[in-house]
Amino acid sequence: MNPETILMMKETASMFAFLAVELTLLFLVISYLVGILQEFITPQKIQAMLSSRNGRGYVIAALLGSITPFCSCSTIPFLKGLLRARAGFGPMMVFLFASPLLNPIIIGLFVVTFGLKVALFYFVVAMGVSVIAGYMLEKLGFERYVRKEAYTLEDTVTSCCDTKPSSFASTCCETKSTAVANSCCDTKP
Known part of the structure; x- marks a missing residue:
């Protein structure tokens, strides 16, 4: 070169x-x-x-x-x-x-x-x-x-069962979706 x-x-x-x-x-x-x-x-x-x-x-x-x-x-x-x-x-x-x-x-x-x-x-x-x-x-x-x-402010989720409402539809604690039987947010054993 x-x-x-x-x-x-x-x-x-x-x-x-x-x-x-x-x-x-x-x-x-x-x-x-x-x-x-x-x-x-x-x-x-x-x-x-x-x-x-x-x-x-x-x-x-x-x-x-x-x-x-x-x-x-x-x-x-x-x-x-x-x-x-x-x-x-x-x-x-x-x-x-x-x-x-x-x-x-x-x-x-x-x-x-x-x-x-x-x-x-x-x-x-x-x-x-x-x-x-x-x-x-x-x-x-x-x-x-x-x-x-x-x-909106970006909220950082500290755990999958965070009590703050989430603005993203893909989180495991989404309130609008039904909980899967053994999900991390299920309160039943």
């Missing part, structure tokens, strides 16, 4: 390893921070702030997306937290679109590369498109495509 090709392959593998570690750590840290925030900010506060009943929730979601220095990989855990808190669907979509588009690093690069006018134009257009897209998706009823499991 050509020495230049080998060098490019080494650089590619090195960049892949670096990005894999960086994005994995970023995903885990953001997931942890979202969990901490959920302990201090009640779902009722999130629902009130990001309600889709008035236009304020859409604007707050767009501004929240614009100040979060996240790429799409770390936006997903944040969005999962909004889903669990039952924020409005439209504002959640606005956040999902605005977060990577209005990333402060991208806006900074626009200012340095193209100047303040172009950066402001990009910011206004990206924010407007995000708000319109979120509003349209909500009005067209796209919330029905969100899986019901996305709104």
Whole structure:
């Protein structure tokens, strides 16, 4: 093989390893921070702030997306937290679109590369498109495509006879199915 090709392959593998570690750590840290925030900010506060009943929730979601220095990989855990808190669907979509588009690093690069006018134009257009897209998706009823499991916390089952209700149909303690004679959940000997 050509020495230049080998060098490019080494650089590619090195960049892949670096990005894999960086994005994995970023995903885990953001997931942890979202969990901490959920302990201090009640779902009722999130629902009130990001309600889709008035236009304020859409604007707050767009501004929240614009100040979060996240790429799409770390936006997903944040969005999962909004889903669990039952924020409005439209504002959640606005956040999902605005977060990577209005990333402060991208806006900074626009200012340095193209100047303040172009950066402001990009910011206004990206924010407007995000708000319109979120509003349209909500009005067209796209919330029905969100899986019901996305709104719930994942419960870990410590035993097959756990007393907590399970949201999954394949567990051995499912209350809707009939118990098999010698199952782990059968109370009779």
